[in-house]
Amino acid sequence: MKTKTISRRKMVWLYLLFAIMISGLLAACSDTEETGSPSQTPNENEGTVNEEGASEEEPLEISMILPLFEEVPDMNNHFWTEFQKRTNTVLDIEWVPSGDFSTKFDLVLSSGALPDVMWAPNVNDPNLLRAINNGAFTEIGQYLGDFSNYPNLRDNAAPNAWRFVDRDGEIYGVPRFRPAIDxxxxxxxxxxxxxxxxxxxxxxxxxxxxxxxxxxxxxxxxxxxxxxxxxxxxxxxxxxxxxxxxxxxxxxxxxxxxxxxxxxxxxxxxxxxxxxxxxxxxxxxxxxxxxxxxxxxxxxxxxxxxxxxxxxxxxxxxxxxxxxxxxxxxxxxxxxxxxxxxxxxxESGVYGALMLSNQLSEEKVKRILDYFEMTNTDEFFEMIFFGIEGIHYELDESGERVMNEVGDVEIGTSVQQPLPLTYNDWWKSYDKNAPKEYNETVLEDTAHYSEVGxxxxxxxxxxxxxxxxxxxxxxxxxxxxxxxxxxxxxxxxxxxxxxxxxxxxxxxxxxxxxxxxxxxxxx
Missing domain, CATH: 3.40.190.10 (Periplasmic binding protein-like II)
Incomplete structure (x- = not known):
């Protein structure tokens, strides 16, 4: 009797495992047919998601050197905790005051000790171009191809942005999209x-x-x-x-x-x-x-x-x-x-570029590009610009966002740095802490800059x-x-x-x- 009981248990477990596998395969096929985007569809480097929507894949760890425009942020605060959760990343960022960044950039290039991702302030800087010629950075055009797998980086880019970083048919950085009026x-x-x-x-x-x-x-x-x-x-x-x-x-x-x-x-x-x-x-x-x-x-x-x-x-x-x-x-x-x-x-619509070290594995390059693709949406822009409703801002009676004290502290310029940012033509003229009437006046007074500048x-x-x-x-x-x-x-x-x-x-x-x-x- 004991032997028969064990055998039945084994059969039950094998049946359950088989059913789970079939269910997972069907779900994966369904997702692929509906989305077709690496930011939404698991590829060979991605894991599954649990019932809460969080990825069960190991978080992507990315070391970065980025400019700092205010106080050094607490990477464990509400914003950064939620951002890293949504992107399934662990960001190891060295923040450099913006006024000192050019000096730091040249020092890092000369040392050869590159992080996974480093912002380049000027895509035509001679020191950067020499570093590219010397093989310091990954040529990412080979992965982007015709952008069919990166529709957000294609469709939400500034006009001509990818042409600005094209060097004889090769691309060595993800442009950071910025309004021309700035x-x-x-x-x-x-x-x-x-x-x-x-x-x-x-x-x-x-x-x-x-x-x-x-x-x-x-x-x-x-x-x-x-x-x-x-x-x-x-x-x-x-x-x-x-x-x-x-x-x-x-x-x-x-x-x-x-x-x-x-x-x-x-x-x-x-x-x-x-x-x-x-x-x-x-x-x-x-x-x-x-x-x-x-x-x-x-x-x-x-x-x-x-x-x-x-x-x-x-x-x-x-x-x-x-x-x-x-x-x-x-x-x-x-x-x-x-x-x-x-x-x-x-501005050209491009404010520097995010450069990927040539020391990265192909798998990590693809995962970083998927991270840029996933975050280059209007939804992520809203999070980056305003934060999270109920934590960083509230809605007033007219539906306007009103930043609170937490938002004033956590949602500054630095939160915009570790991703390209989907393009629009207004956000460098709009202060989210200013009255609605003030912003409307500024936008109206400067709109013609695009014609005369x-x-x-x-x-x-x-x-x-x-x-x-x-x-x-x-x-x-x-x-x-x-x-x-x-x-x-x-x-x-x-x-x-x-x-x-x-x-x-x-x-x-x-x-x-x-x-x-x-x-x-x-x-």
């Missing part, structure tokens, strides 16, 4: 009001207004303690928005038909002359070249500086910060007309000769720009220097390559 020049309207000055509408009026602000005590302290314009991105202190007003973002050609790079563009030379005038009039801080990117924001946000260029949406945030010590502060976005057109710079073509063009040659000149060029702005070099001397660099054979060759690339890109 940067905006901000100025303290309350200081202008205190001096009886109108909001400037031209670059010339802007210079006059800054000179008045730094010499006429707009804050009423009895001292000349106000600062004029603080730059955003280090180096020469010249933001491309100003250069747009002098035509430096328009194509310019040498006598041989070569396309002159932005750094050597006649319009850039005129922009240097303009900044030289700002400096002579005290509108730039004396030590501007040594002020870090992080410090420039601190100077404006703490109420010490009159103007600053950064994302349009930050105007409300800056105003609120300044009002903590100066309740009458008012920050407005200004559009200035230059000699060659509006001083409005548009210019994209720097060298944000997406590259030339092999330039990559090999420019690093030898870059430090000298930057030094000459600064020397000219502060008056240690005359404009005639600077123009002669720029002309001498333009005439070098290797530069002539690079210009020819740029012209060919530009024509091919827009064919």
């Amino acid at each position: 940067q905006g020049l901000k100025i303290r309207k309350d200081w202008l009001d205190n001096l009886g000055l109108p909001i400037p509408t031209t670059l010339e009026e802007f210079a006059d207004a800054l000179e008045a602000i730094v010499t006429q005590d707009p804050n009423g302290t009895g001292q000349n303690d106000t600062i004029g314009h603080v730059h955003s991105y280090g180096g020469t202190g010249i933001h491309a928005a100003f250069a747009a007003g002098f035509g430096a973002l328009d194509p310019a050609y040498d006598s041989d038909g070569g396309m002159i790079h932005y750094n050597l563009h006649p319009g850039f030379v005129k922009t240097v002359d303009y900044f030289r005038d700002l400096y002579e009039r005290g509108a730039l801080p004396k030590e501007f070249v040594t002020i870090s990117q992080t410090q420039t924001q601190e100077l404006f946000e703490s109420g010490q500086a009159a103007s600053y260029i950064r994302n349009i949406w930050r105007a409300w945030m800056f105003e609120e910060s300044i009002q903590r010590t100066d309740p009458e502060a008012e920050v407005v976005i200004v559009e200035l007309e230059g000699p060659e057109g509006p001083a409005v710079q548009l 210019k994209v720097n073509p060298f944000a997406y063009l590259t030339a092999p000769t330039w990559v090999d040659t420019w690093p030898r000149y870059q430090n000298e060029w930057e030094s000459r720009v600064v020397e000219t702005i502060v008056g240690n070099m005359t404009m005639d001397e600077f123009e002669a220097y720029i002309e001498s660099v333009r005439e070098k054979p290797e530069m002539k060759q690079a210009f020819q390559e740029f012209a060919e690339a530009y024509e091919a890109f827009w064919k």
Whole structure:
């Protein structure tokens, strides 16, 4: 009897196991027919899901180096816990302050100690292109193919985004999609009001207004303690928005038909002359070249500086910060007309790229690409931008999201960093903490930027000769720009220097390559 009892039990268990296997296979086939997407359909690298919808596969561990725009986040807070649960990931992120990121990026490239994923701020940076040529990063185009398995990365991308990261038919990074309308020049309207000055509408009026602000005590302290314009991105202190007003973002050609790079563009030379005038009039801080990117924001946000260029949406945030010590502060976005057109710079739709180390296995590359595919949706964008209802925001009577204290702490710019972000044209102008009427006004006032602004073509063009040659000149060029702005070099001397660099054979060759690339890109 005992032997028969054991045999029956074995038969029952075998029957149950067989039924479970058949049920699982049928379910898998049904899912595949309905979705056909790696973000929704298990592939050979994916596991099953339980009744709650959570993946039973081992979480994907990804090491990353990403920029930080606020305090270092708690990766165990509500947002990051839920994000990693939904994506079945464990994110090991080294956060680097955004103002120091370029330096960190170059150090990591030179060390060769790459994480699984690293953000590259500029897809045309010569150091990055050399690293690609030396085999540091994975060519992911071979996995993306025709994007039939990655419809979200295809359909929710910025216009031309994948062309911007294409290098002779090869793709070495997942572009981070960003609105074309992004940067905006901000100025303290309350200081202008205190001096009886109108909001400037031209670059010339802007210079006059800054000179008045730094010499006429707009804050009423009895001292000349106000600062004029603080730059955003280090180096020469010249933001491309100003250069747009002098035509430096328009194509310019040498006598041989070569396309002159932005750094050597006649319009850039005129922009240097303009900044030289700002400096002579005290509108730039004396030590501007040594002020870090992080410090420039601190100077404006703490109420010490009159103007600053950064994302349009930050105007409300800056105003609120300044009002903590100066309740009458008012920050407005200004559009200035230059000699060659509006001083409005548009982004290419791509803000750098997420690069995958060449040391990764094929399986891990595919899983990381699946992670990018899965998160590049409107649903994930909503989570990234607003957080989770009931935890980070509530809905008011009209259905508008109202951020709460948890959302203010946990949902900042840093949560946007570890994924491409599905494309839309508004979110760099929209502050989720600002009143609805304020956001509507800003969006209406800046919508025409897409028609009048210019994209720097060298944000997406590259030339092999330039990559090999420019690093030898870059430090000298930057030094000459600064020397000219502060008056240690005359404009005639600077123009002669720029002309001498333009005439070098290797530069002539690079210009020819740029012209060919530009024509091919827009064919």
